[in-house]
Amino acid sequence: MTGMSVIFAPLLPWVVITAGAGVAVLLVALALWRGLRGWALRGLAALALLAALAQPSLQNEERQPLSDIVLLVDDRTASQDLSDRSAQTDAAVDRLSTEIAALPNTELRRVTVHDGAQNGGTQIGAALAEALAAEPRSRVAGAIVVSDGQVHDPELTPDMPAPLHMVLTGHRRDWDRRLVIQTAPAFGIIGEETRIQLHVEDEGMVPASAGTTADLTVSIDGGAAQDYRVQVGQDLELPLKLEHGGQNVVQFSVAPVEGELTDRNNTAVVQINGVRDRLRVLLVSGEPHAGERTWRNLLKSDAGVDLVHFTILRPPEKQDGVPVSELSLIAFPTQELFIDKIDEFDLIIFDRYGERGILPASYFRSIRDYVERGGAILVSAGPEFATVESLWQTPLGDIMPARPTGRVLSESFLPRPTELGLRHPVTAGLDGAPPPEGDPGDKHWGRWLRQIELTDATGEVVMKGVDDSPLLVLSRAGKGRVALLASDHPWLWARGYDGGGPQLELLRRIAHWEMKEPDLEEEALQATVEPGSLTVNVIRRTMADETPPVTVTLPDGATQEVTLAPAGPGRFAAHWQAPEAGLYRLKQGDLERVVALGPASPREFERTIASDEPMRAAIQASHGGVAHLEDGIPAVRRVSEGRLAAGSGWIGVTPRGASSVTDLRVVPVLPAWAWLILAAGLTLGAWLVEGRGRRRA
Structure with missing residues (x-):
């Protein structure tokens, strides 16, 4: 196939040539107005000069016809495995491939689409854009998508140069029930009601046997389930109470109904962090001293702590005549604090408090009972x-984790973590910690100058002082916790004495351990998910030297064992790759952890009813059509561009007639000297005609 065309290679810019043509037209018009007989020849001479400047050439092209290309997009995502859609797709792809191959001068490009990464769903729009970019647009005669139509990136569908058709799998009678979480808080207050809004809805041709109500089950961390009967198609608001701090995995499940497409979208998972409303702390200082400000600064710096602080400025035995109104703003409300409202406090701190008859024995029994019911006390000794004024001599002695010997060790000493303390979360990993034994090196904590000697420690000794005697002892009493710090000199660290130390961090950890902060539990099983993956980081914190494997229960009920490797003192860890998204339960002994990988219902199953709605706009813009495989596999025809490209039982592709240039010849219309001779001849002819006319006149 050949083609002839005229091309130009102007010697001057087109603007200059155009201006010259305008001047020539004016001169010819002037000659005509004056009646000069050679005006036509002069015009032709000017035209020849302008043509010489434009340099016209004849271009002869040898063209090779190119075949048309039809894109066939094959949807193989998870939703295509529902019902008989996979078999429908196989049959449709085979038949369409055969018919396209039978069309004259037509090639097939097949594109298979799988589930998008990171729960991306069906990304047919991106697949079409990529396939179209790989082919010349002038050769693309059409695109056919075999899918259920639930496309999750329709906005990425390119502007098609030819008809785009959708061949839908599935059946018109299909229906499905799904659970949708509308709003869920990221945080919830422990013990208080948290409300979650959800919606149960039916889609498709719902049979009457499905009913108008559904059975909804709610469980937290896989615990005891709560059952509800809810209305389908109505917005619901369910109350929920979080029982512990940290991450709470809440699972909602709707009972499956016979006949629905899938029950994968009948479950939803929400992760809510449980937080305390405000921690109430009672700080009782036995007397003013340099370290009192340390405790107050620590507790006041935490916005989540309500602090009630009393300092005993004058003990009962001191009678100096100063009115009580000048010593305090309010009287010490002992009855209210230690009897009536003691359970409202999360922690009671006794800072250098001595029993001097201010509180009767019944109050100390009330404090002891408060701890055994789940409260906490911290004694900074x-x-x-x-002395005989020791809290050990009160009913609190029954829950004290160590007994004082009666000696006050007033000497410089270096606080050190014990071997147990290297594992305990209260003292593990503190900056600059010296080793339990041996030379502490150049960088270590500052020294303290006073310690109360303790003996008969029944709790966990996590720090030691003079002659390895217990310095910090932690223990449990009933449901509560007790901490005993055998020194009143942590404030030296805050002042930078001898280099200082992590005073605020240590005291914060002690206080929050007593208030049962989940991150500070000695025995804990943690699981975190690496963002954008199915990798679970399993961490086991323990005071033991070794730990057994963790049993993982998969979403389908099967179990696997994960072996943990040492990852530091008191820590064992493993990286475990989950096989699929879903809800996993990790268990080791009495410890359990529930972790959600991705949504409980993957994006592929959010909507399962076949529909062309997501891509309808792109199909209509390309003048394509929609066919249902339930009505049979459509035939493929060739139709002219601009004509109807789809009809009953058929879809059309548009031949593009594209070709490639195999040979190109360019020949000037006239050489430059020929143009000049032609212009000169025409000018001479005009001069002769005009001269003869003047002689006759």
Whole structure:
């Protein structure tokens, strides 16, 4: 196939040539107005000069016809495995491939689409854009998508140069029930009602046997389930109470109904972090001293802590005549604090408090009972703890984790973590910690100058001082916790004495461990998910030297064992690759952890009813059509561009008539000297005609 065309290679810009043509037209018009007989020849001479400047050439092309290309997109995502859609797709792809191959001068490009990464769903729009970019647009005669139509990136569908058709799998009678979480808080207050809004809806041709109600089950961390009967198609608001801090995995499940397409979208998972409303702390200082401000600064710096602080400025035995109104703003409300409202406090701190008759024995029994019911006390001991005024001599002695010997060790010593303390979350990993034994090196904590000697420790000794005697002892009493710090000199770290130390971090950890902060539990099983993957980081914190494997229960009920490797003192860890998204339960002994990988219902199953709605706009813009495989596989025809490209039982592709240039010849219309001779001849002819006319006149 050949083609002839005229091309130009102007010697001057077209603007200059155009201006010259305008001047020539004016001169010819002037000659005609004056009646000069050679005006026509002069015009032709000017035209020849302009043509010489434009340099016209004849271009002869040898063209090779190119075949048309039809894109066939094959949807193989998870939703295509529902019902008999996979068999429908196989049959449709085979038949369409055969018919397209039978069309004259037509090639097939097949594109298979799988589930998008990171729960991306069906990404047919991106697949079409990529396939179209790989082919010349002038050769694309059409595109056919075999899918259920639930496309999750329709906005990425390119502007098609030819008809785009959708061949839908599935059946018109299909229906499905799904659970949708509308709003869920990221945080919830422990013990208080948290409300979650959800919606149960039916889609498709719902049979009457499906009913108008559904059975909804709610469970937290896989625990005891709560059952509800809910209305289908109505917005619901369910109350929920979180029982512990940290991450709470809440699972909602709707009972499956016979006949629905799938029950994969009948489950939803929400992760809510449980937080305390506000922690209430009672700080009782036995006397003003340099470290009192340390405790107050620590507790006041935490916005989530309500602090009630009393300091005993004058003990009962001191009678100096100063009115009580000048010593305090309010009287010490002992009855209200230690009897009536003691359970409202999360922690009671006794800072250098000595029993001097201010609180009767019944109040200390009330404090002891409060701890055994789940409360917490922290004793920061000063010299009075080694005397007859010691809290050990009160009913609190029944829950104290160590007994004072009566000696006050007033000497410089270096606080050190014990071997147990290297594992305990309260003291593990503190910056600059010296080793339990041996040379502490150049960088270590600052020294303290006073310690109360303790003996008969029944709790966990996590720090030691003079002659390896217990310095910090932690223990449990009933459901509560007790911490005993055998020194009143942590404030030296805050002042930078001898280099200082992590005073605020240590005291914060002690206080929050007593208030049962999940991140500070000695025995804990943690699981975190690496973003954008199915990798679970399993961490086991324990005070033991070794730990057994963790049993993982998969979404389908099968179990696997994960072996943990040492990852530091008191820590064992493993990286486990989950086989699929879903809800997993990790268990080791009495410890359990529930972790959600991706949504409980993958994006592929959010909507399962076949529909062309997501891509309808792109199909209509390309003048394509929609065919249902339930009505039979459509035939493929060739139709002229601009004509109807789809009809009953058929879809059309548009031949593009594209070709490639195999040979190109360019020949000037006239050489430059020929144009000049032609212009000169025409000018001479005009001069002769005009001269003869003047002689006759």
